[in-house]
Amino acid sequence: MAERTQKSKSTTSRDTATTDEAAPAVTETGEKLKAELDDLLDEIDEVLETNAEDFVKSYVQKGGQ
Amino acid sequence: MALPKVCGIETEYGIVVRGGDNNPVSASSMLINAYVAATNRERGRIGWDFEDEQPANDARGFSLDDSLAPEVETMLVNAVLTNGARYYVDHAHPEISTPEVTTAREALVWDRAAEEIVRASMQHVGSLLDPGGEIIVHKNNSDGKGNSYGCHENYLLARETPFGRLASQITPHFVTRQVFCGAGKVGCELPGRPADHVPYQLSQRADFFEEEIGLETTLKRPIVNTRDEPHADAQKYRRLHVIVGDANMSEVATYLKVGTTAIVLAMIEDDELGDDWLLGNPVAAIRQVSHDPTLRQTVMLRDGSRATALEIQWGLLERARKYEQSHGLACVDESVGRDVLDRWEQVLTGLEADPGSVAGWVDWVAKQRLVDGYAARHGIDPGSARLKAIDLQYHDLRTERCLALRAGLDTLVEPAEVQAAMTRPPTTTRAYFRGRCLAEYPDDVVAANWDSLVFDVGSDPLRRVPMMEPLRGTAEHVATLIDESESARDLLERLGQ
Numbered sequence: 001m002a003e004r005t006q007k008s009k010s011t012t013s014r015d016t017a018t019t020d021e022a023a024p025a026v027t028e029t030g031e032k033l034k035a036e037l038d039d040l041l042d043e044i045d046e047v048l049e050t051n052a053e054d055f056v057k058s059y060v061q062k063g064g065q
Numbered sequence: 066m067a068l069p070k071v072c073g074i075e076t077e078y079g080i081v082v083r084g085g086d087n088n089p090v091s092a093s094s095m096l097i098n099a100y101v102a103a104t105n106r107e108r109g110r111i112g113w114d115f116e117d118e119q120p121a122n123d124a125r126g127f128s129l130d131d132s133l134a135p136e137v138e139t140m141l142v143n144a145v146l147t148n149g150a151r152y153y154v155d156h157a158h159p160e161i162s163t164p165e166v167t168t169a170r171e172a173l174v175w176d177r178a179a180e181e182i183v184r185a186s187m188q189h190v191g192s193l194l195d196p197g198g199e200i201i202v203h204k205n206n207s208d209g210k211g212n213s214y215g216c217h218e219n220y221l222l223a224r225e226t227p228f229g230r231l232a233s234q235i236t237p238h239f240v241t242r243q244v245f246c247g248a249g250k251v252g253c254e255l256p257g258r259p260a261d262h263v264p265y266q267l268s269q270r271a272d273f274f275e276e277e278i279g280l281e282t283t284l285k286r287p288i289v290n291t292r293d294e295p296h297a298d299a300q301k302y303r304r305l306h307v308i309v310g311d312a313n314m315s316e317v318a319t320y321l322k323v324g325t326t327a328i329v330l331a332m333i334e335d336d337e338l339g340d341d342w343l344l345g346n347p348v349a350a351i352r353q354v355s356h357d358p359t360l361r362q363t364v365m366l367r368d369g370s371r372a373t374a375l376e377i378q379w380g381l382l383e384r385a386r387k388y389e390q391s392h393g394l395a396c397v398d399e400s401v402g403r404d405v406l407d408r409w410e411q412v413l414t415g416l417e418a419d420p421g422s423v424a425g426w427v428d429w430v431a432k433q434r435l436v437d438g439y440a441a442r443h444g445i446d447p448g449s450a451r452l453k454a455i456d457l458q459y460h461d462l463r464t465e466r467c468l469a470l471r472a473g474l475d476t477l478v479e480p481a482e483v484q485a486a487m488t489r490p491p492t493t494t495r496a497y498f499r500g501r502c503l504a505e506y507p508d509d510v511v512a513a514n515w516d517s518l519v520f521d522v523g524s525d526p527l528r529r530v531p532m533m534e535p536l537r538g539t540a541e542h543v544a545t546l547i548d549e550s551e552s553a554r555d556l557l558e559r560l561g562q
Contacts, residue, residue, distance in 0.1 A: 037434065037438050040435065040438070040471060040472065041439060044439060044455065044471070047458075048454060049454060049458065049466070053451060053454065056453045056454045058081075060208055060212065061080075061089070061158070061208040062089055062212065063156070063212040063213060063283060065155070065215040065283055
């Protein structure tokens with residue numbers, strides 16, 4: 001939960017008067033987005049299950065509703 | 066005027082066991098029992114009371130045989146929490162039904178609280194397992210191998226709303242809202258098609274819908290479910306049971322899913338929506354929309370013309386703006402309603418211009434960015450199990466593994482508010498009465514369900530307190546009464562029971 005909060009952006013305000021707010025992230029430049037994605041992919045490399053393929057293969061659920 | 070849109074979300078979570086007996090029913094039971102034991106150390110377990118449940122009743126006006134009724138597994142773990150939620154085992158999955166709430170924002174808070182309850186449950190159950198053992202829970206809707214489990218929404222409607230009109234007019238929204246509330250999926254699970262038939266799609270669930278309308282929830286799933294079980298005064302109310310949605314990791318997506326649907330339902334209740342966007346073939350359309358991340362393909366309307374999912378969404382939003390002008394949005398809370406309309410417009414604008422611009426709001430976009438980025442960095446071909454692993458791990462509720470927590474999603478609610486909602490009920494519905502009574506008189510409540518509480522206050526017969534009105538038993542009605550009652554017996558006397 002803590003991480004999620006740190007990463008929240010300015011659109012997270014509880015204030016409901018946000019009509020003039022720009023669509024999320026439109027102000028961010030392509031370069032900034034790319035750098036962000038690179039950091040994100042570094043993090044995925046760290047936290048992805050080491051045996052991800054086996055995990056996917058063994059992930060079987062009973063059908064529900 | 067449309068009734069207040071009392072609503073709630075019920076989520077069946079995926080579950081696996083590592084280093085132990087991989088039986089999902091016993092793992093789900095252990096998970097829930099571990100949470101209940103850790104949070105209610107000194108309290109007895111309060112059971113769920115099935116007396117008023119009639120899942121086989123059909124809104125079209127008939128009742129199915131018992132042989133076709135959805136199962137109600139009364140022998141399995143079934144706990145009622147002090148936040149008014151129900152935490153139980155259903156179809157080999159742990160499931161949490163949020164308490165009844167009155168706005169999309171409250172629905173989001175208690176849906177997030179449910180997520181945190183599951184996270185806490187994984188922590189508590191860890192100490193009960195063998196060394197190296199682990200129970201892992203995912204907030205997703207499919208295992209990628211053709212097995213699906215649901216995230217259902219429920220909305221209160223007036224009984225007099227004609228069900229046929231309701232079903233046909235809500236269908237365009239159910240088919241197209243996935244453009245902003247689809248949770249994203251690597252691969253395809255349409256029967257008879259290979260997994261790589263579609264490399265990436267908007268929705269976890271769309272592949273599993275085979276009918277336009279029906280009572281089933283586990284086979285031949287219908288876009289509009291006809292279960293007629295209002296859990297309230299059946300003379301006055303319907304509960305629309307919505308089975309078509311995905312479980313969302315994005316807070317904004319959950320908020321928009323519930324917020325837009327509540328407004329569209331209010332328009333239908335007031336007969337202000339009209340038949341402009343009725344679809345020619347909803348089952349084909351829900352798959353077409355899901356299978357098209359470009360958002361450019363059109364689906365056929367009933368009059369033979371064609372429209373994209375975004376065009377249909379813009380049409381619904383335009384109607385909703387007019388409805389706000391003519392009727393107001395008191396039924397969904399004026400300020401939440403206006404915020405939903407503004408964000409609805411923002412998300413459609415973003416999706417139309419560049420879906421990447423709404424990666425902080427829309428799960429399927431956030432996930433696609435991770436999948437595509439990972440594939441490009443490591444030179445992985447579509448169809449690789451490693452890409453499916455990213456899909457799966459996006460929904461992994463273990464904080465140290467969850468990719469959604471790292472995907473840069475915007476938040477709408479504060480962690481402290483979510484934390485409080487794990488134990489406290491919403492103040493705006495009868496869930497307040499349920500939750501407060503469970504917290505204050507745990508030894509005296511012997512059973513609970515959506516529309517009643519059963520008390521045992523000693524030598525007298527058990528006392529059932531009916532709660533057939535979802536908007537009675539709110540903090541405004543009963544907070545002082547409960548504060549001033551020293552015991553359940555005292556409370557019942559004051560209630561005139």
